[in-house]
Amino acid sequence: MNVAPRTPRREGTQGWVIGRAAGAPVILSPSWLVAAAVLTLLFVPTVRNLAPWLGGVATYLVALTFVVLLFFSVFLHELAHGFVARSRGLEVREFAITLWGGHTAFGGAAATPGSSALIAVVGPLTNLAVAVVCWLAVLAVPAGGLVSIVLYAGAIANGFVAVFNLIPGLPLDGGRVLEAAVWRTSGDRARGTIVAGWGGRVVAIGFVAWVLLRPLLSGRQPDLFTVGWAALIGAFLWSGATQAIRGARAQRALDGLTIAAVARPAVGVPYGVTLGEAESRAVAAGVDQVLLLAPDGRPAGYVDGAAAATVPTPARPSTPVQAVAVPLPVGAVVDGALGGAALVEAVGRVGRFSEAMAVVVDGRVSGIVFARDVVAALGARP
Template sequence: MFGESFRLFRVLGFEVRANVSWLFLALLITWSLAAALFPFAFPGLAPSTYWLMGLVGMLGLFFSLLFHELSHSLVARAYGLPVGGITLFLFGGMAELQAEPKRPGEEFWMAIAGPIASVILAGVFYLAAVVMMALGVPQHIAGVAGYLGFINLLLAVFNMVPGFPMDGGRVFRAALWRWSGDMRRATLWASRLGQGFGLLLVALGIYSFLSGNFIGGMWWFLIGLFIRGAAIASYQHLVTQLALKGQTVRRFMTTDPVTVPSDTTLQDFVDRYLYHHAFDIFPVVRDGRLLGYTSLRQVQTVPRDTWARTRVGDTCRKFGEAHTVDADADANEALEQMQRSESSRLVVTEGDRVVGMLVLKDLLRFLQIRAELEQG
């Protein structure tokens, strides 16, 4: 949603990534602490001291967000739910669950684990501040620990707002799910509450902006838009999962894919394939077995005067696992694979043989028809 993310490290078996937007947040937090909050709370210190306090405060927030998301991830793993990793971004962090919980109890404990962890961490930081003050540690050093205690308490309270997909919204969904027995309906109402909360923050942001609080108003506005968008996207993601549940790739694949025999010359490939099919890539086969793929880009790497005697099989490239899928693979997993690889087409195989092509627009067409039938 916010562009590229880069890998930081692995902890307890989970890959931790930071979105590029987190860099902006880290700089903003460090600056606001060093230039405003700490000079106001502890006047008379050297500028370098304030910047060091700001840096420690930012790193403490990084640790706090990671601790919060790790708690979600550990509980999810205990229930057998796959977690793709943890990503920190502009508005906080996210444990990337790759499957929905199967029971309301799983949803409840997975959701509540984050706020509980933040409350515990708030107590630890507050206790550390009290101990440091008792030991005669300078007040401004203990003040950084006190600040982190407050931030963790605020993080727990804010996340318990009952708006999906925030932690409180997931707790609310778990309660509705247990009461109604219908996960989809529970998600719909939790999502609507999340959208409403997002709009409330947007309105608060506009009011703050018009009242002269430009920076605060901008943040409330952006956070509100993010929460509303996330609530809508979370519900749509669930609807998609339910619609494709139990379906395999074989159900949606095109069974007569356009493939290029490996002994085809590049000149024939250009004349018979590139000019007639608006595809980015073409699977290359030999006796029905997948060798790799070719494309306009591969052709451009070969001198034009050799096209008539150069074979496609000599210039094709190997497919990565991200661009092929087994015919009996789960359709939901295939869709997520397309999203991760940013590809609209997957080559469908059985062993090393090409049996079809899975095209994103075919999946989307099925989902559209399914949604219209259910609405009718």
């Protein structure tokens, strides 16, 4: 039986690739079908009020047209983000149309506050321009007709997408603009993200409060459906804002990471010495860790403290140090001059084949790093 090779699963949003733009795939998520069906049912009463002469099937088709226009507005919004980001040197990885509308995934972050703000604001401005065009078209066609109704829906949809996304709180585009403004003023990108993330949390709470309090202030009880979708959108906004805050704090920890914060100072000893001699050299150097050096000077192992502790004191002067050493694979070294993301990348690369690695500065062994210590310093889970 012939077995065809399995196609690797594509990373990112799962769904149907319906095209490409700005060098990236356009993905239609299956969740969009759920959103389209629900929104079509919600738009049906509106269509009946605007066009009572339509039949049952036609009413649903027009409602579906409204939904498609709404998502097309979101798609234009994301395309604007993508093309401007690409012009600013960012890699665009995908455009996705999902249950929540859509998103654009990039292979990095904007290098300057100006680029970040421009990439963010161009999406809502695109929707605003489309809303104006649709509104001018509404004024140019006969009032009350089906074309007029569809154009009116396009103006409202794009206007809503533009205004909603300009609210100053992450994960909305207005939050990115706020982030860029704080970043530009303070010189600290993480601070900008944290401020905009808290803005997003305020927006989430404010949105839910507005949706629920508005009917109460008019003497009505909010229905269960209103409570449900308000809570859902509020939870989405809160989650996005919280993730942004956590990401900024993690990035700040990453940027501040140094080899001194994670390395354990060590002394290098030749392979032929005894455990007692190695310990004497460590005491003289004022360190706790001992690295074994091969004849060519390469770090070839390190003393296992637990194993060394089992050697009786009288036997330590005669016990070969390699008897209590853990071998280090060739290449298990990290440059002591590294820091931040470069250090984490180097540790991650070596950590694929060795949990420990020697720190080398100007060709001289100065310490040892364990991958678990780097993980702990970043405040992350392995």
